[in-house]
Amino acid sequence: MIVIQEPAELQSEIKRRRFAAARMGRELSVGLVPTMGYLHEGHASLLRKARANDVVVLSIFVNPIQFGPNEDFERYPRDAQRDLALAEQEGVDIVFMPEVKHMYPQRAKTKVQVSDLTSGLCGASRPGHFDGVTTVVSKLFHIVVPDFAYFGMKDAQQVAVLSQMVRDLNMNVTLVPCPIVREQDGLALSSRNVYLSDEQREQALVLSASLKEARQRIDEGGITTAADLKAFLTDRILSKPLAEIDYVDVLTFPGLEALPENAKIQEIEGDIIAALAVKFGSTRLIDNMLLQKKGVAIYA
Template identity: 60%
Template structure:
């Protein structure tokens, strides 16, 4: 496995890969890898000849009061996991490599970036779209792999790829959960034992909504109220948002007629967690 820290080094390596006619898969991450990330790498390993894993805590997608400085980082640990699972290349640039002095170009995706995390984290998706666009230009992957836990992010990236005529296939991979249902996240390490237990309300509220839909409930407002009430019953939970929106444009709905995204963001102490499920009529 190769570790590249500069753009020229990575480009030189991948130029040789392309000359051999090999396909390239990209798994963009912010590091501190868990089984959710590893599921993306496994999928890339099955579908591509060479797998590139980027590890970069992207400063432009964090707000001024968010957790950029304390976001968990452990490149040595991550490199061992990537090597063990069969990744070929790690791209781990410094912030100055991606955003050198004088950097002033950003990518804005309208529409799908505006609700949910776009509303509660202004500027977040501008940072996401910019860094992913840069990674696509640097790596030039045939396929890029993203997790469904960040469902809105996947929709934003698909829209960017479509609108800017980028020659890359986007593959989304299902959420990986702990045995008790908690969606895997690098931020889970922030949770105290009490908060970790309380966070199970997220997957349980999603399950409750799915059960109601299976029993015939189609009224969006009633489904939302059910989920909100379930989460509020947990004293340590502080709701950022609970929304049920259309797929793929993330517009408000009155009735569930086909598919819809039930997405939530909830804080436990200082830790903000997101989760989601697709409701199908």
């Protein structure tokens, strides 16, 4: 495993490996797993998926332009040595660990912006966040030129936005959405979970529990409409006194279009998503349940 900081050095290393493979008469497949570090089992699951490629590149970069002025950029958890140990354990070939000066050596005058899909959910409460995400991921795609890039479905809006960017800009990369990874008690893995107090963490279990119960009620016919689903999730979450709802929404996926409140879940032909963002203290957690055609749960 090698560790690289400079974008130009990484570009040269990928070119060198592709050229060496071509001289032997074969194409080299490159898989990219973009992260902000403080790796956990969710990231490890993405790295294991990426191992299907000849070369696995892990990027670790806490991207300042996707954080708002009052968000947690400075205190976002970081542990480079722990991250490198996990990367080596998972068979990563190249770790790209740039500093801010490497990715943004001067004030950028260019950004990548996806409209519509970024106006709701996390985009509504975090203005400019997705502009930062699409810009940095576009930069990573240009630096690494991966064949496949792996993203967790915990941030389903991010997956939808990046998929739109790839289609609209004819980027020659395949995005691979991967299932949410959870703790044994159901809490979706997140680097921000370390912020939670014991009491907050206990109450945060309501997110996964409410989604699981909602899925059961859909199967049993107790929840039939988008309005029923939204109301059930809202009531269940607010039963926890420390929970402060940012949003509870039910939308099409990946189009992220609002559903009529009387829309019958079992009659909807496309996929729909129930998406949550809830604060416990100062820690904002997201979770979701994706329902495939006619109410069949696939990522939950």
